Amino acid sequence: GQNIDQPTEMTATEGAIVQINCTYQTSGFNGLFWYQQHAGEAPTFLSYNVLDGLEEKGRFSSFLSRSKGYSYLLLKELQMKDSASYLCAVRLNTGGFKTIFGAGTRLFVKA
C-alpha cells in the first residue's frame, strides 16, 4: 500500500526554527509536495521536490532523500501566522498522475 507518515502536532516559539518530518512508502514516486492549510481554508502550495537535496524559498526550505523515503519542511523565523497544518504529499505515476496526502502536522506557534 501507499503510506505517508508525519507527526500529528508540533509546538514552537515565535522567531525560532522548526523542522517537520515526513516519511513515505510508495510505489511510482514522482515528486513530493508540501502544502499549508489554515483551519477551514484550502491548502496552498509551499514547495516541491523531485530530486534529492534542499530547495529554499524565503523562510521555507524543503529537503528530499528518495533513497530513504524521507523529506522535511524547515520553517525559519517563525511568525504567529505560521500556525497551521502542514501537509506532506506524494505524487504517484500509476499510469496517470495522482497526489496522495499525509494526515498533516498541526503546528502551533506561541509567543
Next chain:
Amino acid sequence: NAGVMQNPRHLVRRRGQEARLRCSPMKGHSHVYWYRQLPEEGLKFMVYLQKENIIDESGMPKERFSAEFPKEGPSILRIQQVVRGDSAAYFCASSRAGDEKLFFGSGTQLSVL
C-alpha cells in the same frame, strides 16, 4: 484570473437525499481531483478526472458516489442517498497537466442531518 471555484460553500442534506458538489477548475486547467477531509485529518484522494474521462477512481466508494467532468461545464461530485458518515469537507483541485502542482478550491462543507 479566478482560481478553482467550488459551490456551494456549505450544503446541508437530510439522510437519503442527494448531494451535488460543483467544481470549476482554473482557466487552462484540464485535470481535476476530488478529495475528502474529515475534521483534523488529512486529505483522502477520491477521484482524478480529465475532460470527459475518469483517470483514477480508486478512492471512490463503490456505491452512491460518482463523478464527472463533462466537455462543457464544471466537474460534479454526486453523492446519492447520503448518510451521516458522508459529512465532511470536499475539496476540488485542478492542474494544467498531470505532472504539475495542484491548486485547491475553498471546499464544500457537507453536513448530513
